[in-house]
Amino acid sequence: MNNQNCGGSQADNSVVIESEIHHPESLVESIVRGVSICTNTPQAELTPLYEYVDPEPLAAVLEHARQHDSDVTFEFKYEGCRITLSQENDLRVRHL
Helix, strand or coil, rough: CEEEEEEECCCCEEEEEEEEEECCHHHHHHHHHHHHHHCCHHHHHHHHHCCCCCCCEEEEEEEEHCCCCCCEEEEECCCCCCEEEEECCEEEEEEE
């Protein structure tokens, strides 16, 4: 995870992580690391991501969208956080 920004929103005191994913294979690591930071929970104590969403097809669709210059955004909940991913390698983790 790179370009990490973690701070509280003034409106709701939620914690937000904004990042760029630079390697497709680091998608899972980036999401889990962001949730760990936002929830102050060790990564090993988090439920495996694949119990919420299958990361392989997710990464494949994001890569396809990048190759074809398409706008795609995925959003889902994981461990009390809202995860938002885009084809531009942007990752946003917001603690709910």
